[in-house]
Amino acid sequence: MGVPVIGAVEGYALGGGCELALAADVRVCTPTARFGLPEIPLGLIPCAGGTQRMPRLVGLSRAKDILFSGRQVDAAEAERIGLVDEVVPEGT
Incomplete structure (x- = not known):
């Protein structure tokens, strides 16, 4: 997009919602937010760029942990690892 995009997450951002948030330039969330890619434990590959965008935001090691396990990340951890800005x- 030609303008900055701010992603605001309040509640669950799972699957496509998480990938949409990863595509934003700035991400903010509430304490109740949770991020994850639940298709992974089902043997499916995220198809909207989550596997490429997550390592760029949180680093390769943390992204592998989240992507290989399919676990959800709460707001506090998301901020600590750089998945959200605030x-x-x-x-x-």
Whole structure:
């Protein structure tokens, strides 16, 4: 896109929602947000660029942990590892 994109996540961003958030230039979320790619434990490959974008944001080692296990990441961990830029209070 020709303009900066801000992704705001309140609640679950799983599968395509997580991949859409990864594509944003800036990501903010609430403390209740959870990120993950639940198609992985089903033997499916994320198809919207999540496997390429996640390592760029969180580093290869952390991305492998998330991508190989299919586990979900809560807001606090997402901020700590660089998946989101800021955790803000609900409704802001």
